[in-house]
Amino acid sequence: MVQAIDVHKFFDELHVLKGINLTIERGEVAVLLGPSGSGKSTLIRCINELEQISAGRMYVDGDLMGLREENGRLYRLSDKAIAKQRSRIGMVFQRFNLFPHMTALENVMEAPRQVLGMTKAEAEADAREQLERVGLSDRADHYPSQLSGGQQQRVAIARALAMKPELMLFDEPTSALDPELVGEVLQVMKDLAASGMTMIVVTHEVGFAREVADKVVFMDDGVIVEAGVPADVIGNPQEDRTREFFAKVL
Numbered sequence: 001m002v003q004a005i006d007v008h009k010f011f012d013e014l015h016v017l018k019g020i021n022l023t024i025e026r027g028e029v030a031v032l033l034g035p036s037g038s039g040k041s042t043l044i045r046c047i048n049e050l051e052q053i054s055a056g057r058m059y060v061d062g063d064l065m066g067l068r069e070e071n072g073r074l075y076r077l078s079d080k081a082i083a084k085q086r087s088r089i090g091m092v093f094q095r096f097n098l099f100p101h102m103t104a105l106e107n108v109m110e111a112p113r114q115v116l117g118m119t120k121a122e123a124e125a126d127a128r129e130q131l132e133r134v135g136l137s138d139r140a141d142h143y144p145s146q147l148s149g150g151q152q153q154r155v156a157i158a159r160a161l162a163m164k165p166e167l168m169l170f171d172e173p174t175s176a177l178d179p180e181l182v183g184e185v186l187q188v189m190k191d192l193a194a195s196g197m198t199m200i201v202v203t204h205e206v207g208f209a210r211e212v213a214d215k216v217v218f219m220d221d222g223v224i225v226e227a228g229v230p231a232d233v234i235g236n237p238q239e240d241r242t243r244e245f246f247a248k249v250l
């Protein structure tokens with residue numbers, strides 16, 4: 001589903017991703033862990049083209065992201081073609097950014113109506129299904145200000161699912177939540193993982209990684225130090241940097 005080949009990212013002089021090679025299979029759940037500033041968010045933002053990579057190749061479901069290769073040369077795709085590539089990838093951010101003047105239902109309906117061209121009736125029926133999936137059927141008519149942070153994040157997940165993504169990316173989805181609301185969002189993510197969705201999750205929730213991840217990817221200073229099943233990477237790290245990190249957080 002995702003293949004990064006020698007991906008580099010610079011912000012001006014700052015070399016943030018330093019040759020990332022990563023493969024995520026369809027249906028796999030990958031959790032990216034690592035110290036603050038190691039490049040985890042930047043990597044997932046590069047997967048869905050929120051950031052343009054500086055060198056290397058990023059493929060999603062076999063598509064070269066953002067670029068077209070012709071006669072050995074690379075050309076940037078049009079904004080429209082990039083938007084189409086991005087529409088297959090759902091993204092959930094730390095801050096949910098729901099439209100405050102729209103109900104939960106309307107928030108979930110908006111993109112399918114605008115981008116997928118669904119009729120109002122189709123979009124509404126589907127949005128109700130997505131809200132049910134995240135356990136919020138009874139909050140469909142509530143505005144974001146009437147919902148807890150955990151509920152707002154679950155609406156944001158429903159909103160992403162309404163676009164029928166093949167891949168879901170989560171960038172610290174529980175970091176902005178009060179501790180007592182973290183569990184309900186992680187539960188929705190666990191259910192989604194169990195349904196077979198391909199997911200890449202940046203989080204500091206090591207317990208979630210242990211329980212749900214097929215693959216844990218430990219990053220430090222712009223490189224992948226170690227990747228593998230949780231029992232290896234978290235339970236029996238081979239590299240000093242990985243060992244030191246988990247000794248601190250566990």
Ligand SMILES: Nc1ncnc2c1ncn2[C@@H]1O[C@H](COP(=O)(O)OP(=O)(O)OP(=O)(O)O)[C@@H](O)[C@H]1O
Pocket residue numbers: 011014016034035036037038039040041042043
């Ligand atoms: N748009 C940007 N412009 C300039 N520098 C950036 C930009 N985005 C990220 N960076 C820098 O890139 C580095 C990696 O940041 P990134 O957010 O990817 O790390 P992270 O591992 O996700 O950290 P955290 O856990 O704190 O979110 C940091 O030094 C950050 O300041």
